[in-house]
Amino acid sequence: MSRPYRVAAVAVTIATTVALSSGCSSARIPEGNQGASPQPARVTKLLVFVVENHSLRQMRYGMPWLSRLATRYGYATGYRAITHPSLPNYLGIAGGDTFGVTDDAPPSAHPINAPSVFGSAVRAGRTATIYAEGMDTRCQRVNGGRYAVRHNPWTYFRSERRMCRRHDMPLTALSGDVTAGDLPQVGMVIPDVCNDAHDCSLARADEWLRDQVGKALRGPDFTSRHLAIVVTADEDDGYHGNRVLTVVAHPQLHHVTVRRPLSHYSLSRSYAEVANIEPLAHAAGSRSLLRAFGLH
Template sequence: MTPRRTTLVAALAVVAAVVGLTACDGRPAATASARPASAVARSTDAAPTPDVTKLLVFVVENHSLTQMRRGMPWVSRLADRYGYATRYRAITHPSLPNYLAIAGGSTFGVTDDDPPAVHPVHRPSIFGEAVAAGSTAAVYAEGMTTPCRTTDTGRYAVRHNPWTYFPDERRTCRRFDGSLDRLAPAVDAGTLPAVGLVVPDVCHDAHDCSLASANAWLKAQVGAVLRGPDFASGRLAVVITADEDDRHHGNRVLTVVAHQGLDHQVVSAPLNHYSLSRSLADVAGVAPLAHARSAASLLQAFGLTT
């Protein structure tokens, strides 16, 4: 064989080897020893996941895990991208005691949806405790016309705004429990609070409107948060949950946790609203309230530190 022919054969062999490692769509073909690029990155040069110092919670109304997965495609994709819990349950029915459980670590014996004038809770809330300890807290309530409003108006339902039920914290509530209009500036400036709750109106939380409407609203609102500097820093975790199910699925609701350190994580540990309340206390650096003291931490269940 001449030197020129030998060189040509060798070149063709190299080309064949490259083609053999490339799929027809231009991507590298799988090999027995190949690992996903993400796994390689995590094992070699990934930076440690920072502690979570901010937690922002969005609440949907009256739908189960299965209903939310089927009826909220963007939220479902978010759950698959970051993480979600499969055994997260609300505490009871109806709505209000579940919100109180998140805010105060207890239902305080409430079994209905009556307003704050009927159910004043003379105990601390996680919002008030955070502010008193020198941390930060805020509620962003869609449709609320005056800060810390204690009665319904339009599509604003006070039963979904739990801080209003703690009259001993009224002055602080009036400072930091305001309208949804304050959310976007805080997101853009990277000044979201340590303890944050977003309260959609009764259409956008899927109480009076469809899950599709809630899904579109969350895509816009949560999507903006995920593009903000707080989330990019890894200091912020975002939770989407439901106050309760429709009373036909054992009160099991979809609870999504989005954070830069999570990747397709599914948590099967039993969790509930007290677990969420405990995590809110953890990011604020205060003691968990009431039943949240003995609850498993939602963030810790996902491997996140505070």
């Protein structure tokens, strides 16, 4: 090939490469893989933060730090809570069922004789912990101060009370577990009724999440890619179809948006997958939240 033709061919090759590269940056990647690396991550721990009573739209516009986290990593636009009020949604996450509960009464009114995903994980030799803010004693089964027992689902599972008393901890235990890389495989973090935006503003909840989730993002469990973090709401405000903002953070994810229908049962199933146990009740027939994001 003569030199002019070689120069022209090289120019065409460079132009084609640049065009393809720029096209990749704006093209829509198939849902569930958008921004994800081709190899699935080995997620062995799942830590879920739950706030209160706000819709997807309210959370996106009223919680700027959480909104930026959603944009950086990923979020689900079709994720819905199960029902109203709070308690049956927490039970749905923990047990894959609402167990016929339609109110927010304490454990003494609703002793559940069924397994939870937390207890099932412990029985299988895995680790599980709920960290509840404002709780004075482990597995506290009555309200106290800003602690609301209706937001602490493990306290309702009667057959697991011994495990609950051992592994249902005050929030003060979280920081040490984060720093040590000792977070549980099945974990949940429950703010008090001010920091979860139930009684106080979304702005306050956003600042609380910035502090608590931010620490977990910097911890060794997350940076080693073993931990996925989820932030969701138990329910919306009752006026938006129970669609809530659900953010999934993991080092593998970059600007992912999942539009598939998901629910708290999807989250319960993901807990079971991380712990390598059978999903409970309705979770067994639900789409996995982590799989929807390509993380399991």
